[in-house]
Amino acid sequence: MYGRWHRLSTQAERMAGNVFILPAVLVVLFLAIFPLIISLYLSLSRFKFVKGGFQIKFVGLANYQKLLAGSEKTHFLGAMADPSPLGWLVVAIVVALMAWGLVRYIHSRQHSVVGLVGRVLATFLFGLGVWLLVHTLSPDGRPGTIVVTWIYVSVGIAVQYLLGLGLALLTIQRLPGRRFFRVVFLLPMMITPVGIAYTFRMLTDTDKGPFQPIWQALGLGLYSWVNDPWGARAAVMISDIWQWTPFMFIVLLAALEGQSMELIEAALVDGANRWQTFWHITLPQILPVSTTLILIRMIEAFKIVDLPNVLTNGGPGTATESMTLHAFISWRALDLGGSAAIAYMLLFVVTFIGMAYVNLIRRRVAEA
């Protein structure tokens, strides 16, 4: 009896690794691989309603060609124009930085062929991205959905992270009433995104919204955010920041609560000031969580769709349209192939940025 029990338990012990990971992997596999393959096929085909049903015709890369060089090019990539001097300056700085990084990598002791190829590819694609940004954001150019999405992601995440970190640092202090603040700060995250989009449509209304007296006083009574490209984008970004700062806040708060206080107290006793303890002790401790947080938020932020859809309907023109909204609009027009192609372009962009981020930044942080 005892022997059998013992055998069983040693076997369970040996299987432990698989028992822990397999359920999650299987569930994700079940619902992930299948849609991935189907949408890939859709993106390579044209969907059409015919008598008595529909027809899916294989068209090769035509949908992608349309996005990158065909009729959808200005919509997707944007209208190019010669960059301003400032734009050229940005290009010069970025190119110099990337070249410096490459040279440093080649001179470092532990470079490998795979690492080198990866870095060259990353440098090339990143340079291409900067080139696109500079050309479409110049005064005469017009950013397409891919550039607009990137603006939402980068501005949104930077602001959300800094705000979230600041608020988390404020609320870990032993202040009376901090529990009240913690709960209140979480509230925006709990509203359904569709609801937030409608709420902000009420709030940004310059005629009937609550801030109407302010707009009146500023002489903007008849101005509508929605008619100015940057005004409309700002409205979308403000709503996004309002909604997602709490997410950064709560994860950073949990990370800060988990840090070891003894180190900080020891440093304070030794005469370090607040800034030094934050920079040398707290920050390194929360960096791994921060990099994960930013990666997750980045992936989610690239899929922003409810806010621009409800707030501005993508307008004026296509100024606030994100890539997912672009895909959604094509999808509504029953261009399933085109929609899937945009989705796959988004997947390429996010995968590239995500992999570069994980390999170049996250791993370094985790090893440090």
Added chain:
Amino acid sequence: MVRFLFQRKSLSAPSPAGMALSYLALGIWTLVALFPLYWLLVTSFKLPIDVNMGPFYLPGIDFKPSLHAWEYILVGDLSNDTTRNYINTVVVAPLSAGLALLLGTGAAYGLTRFQYQPRLGAILTFIGCLVLAIFAITLGAPWQIALVASAVLFIILLQTVGRRFKRSLANNDIAFWLISQRMLPPVAVVIPIYVLFQRLNLLDTRVALIITYLATNLPIVVWLMRDYFQTIPFELEECAAIDGASRYRIFWSIVLPLSVPGLVATFLFVLVFAWNEYLLALFLSGARSQTLPLTVAAQNATRGPQWWYMSVLILIMIVPVIAIAIALERYIARGLLVGAIKG
């Protein structure tokens, strides 16, 4: 006198001046966070004419509050819809979040404490067989037969060809693969998932929503919890292992209690995500399994958005989540780790 302002009572308590500044900053952000909610509350008591005639701020002072929207949603024409969708949301969100936390935490623990080496050849064979199965199903073969046939093919190939490929992946690759499943926007994912559940006869059921949310939330749980497990020192587990505790026991009675703050934060986030999800629910649910976000969006009718109804719905939607957040907030408390190491 001035020095008193900057003196701290103890090392971790802020000075009076620092406290004042902290309260100022906290107060400003409280205003920012609460004002939209206040506006929703005010709007929910307004008659349509009060909304359309320009901004009114204080019920009872610059407009006469009315309960018409609350009546319409809670006891009037829409009450049946509201109740049904409310129950659906209450069932779907916590269940999927709980399951995601359960499976995801296990996977996260595995990824930080074990070395996995899945062989690349096996994975590619698997995907190949899956593609074949899908292809066969789209050509009209019954899905049971197609699945069994491809499973058999997979095992045969794995035993013969698959062994030749020795190249394997590492934990980081598995983690990145998991998170990469969230990169495709739902617009692209939704049609295949719709077809999948149609084939399984699960369309318009809560089960379909629970499974979908579980799969979409798992990667987030894995990634967030992985970082928490990395901050938990190995020494404790080594001690327990030497004392003869099994892996499961170590996980259950040492690692999990130590990561309560992380678990709570992660659970809250996943719960909120499932509670509020809109697009997938729109496609996967018909009349029976609709969730509340659909009801909110449905108030944007042909006559334009019905702000007053929307406000009521949004408000009754967030009340339970706030209650959960208040209940769980105290578990995100300091000092759990510190004590454990010392003892």
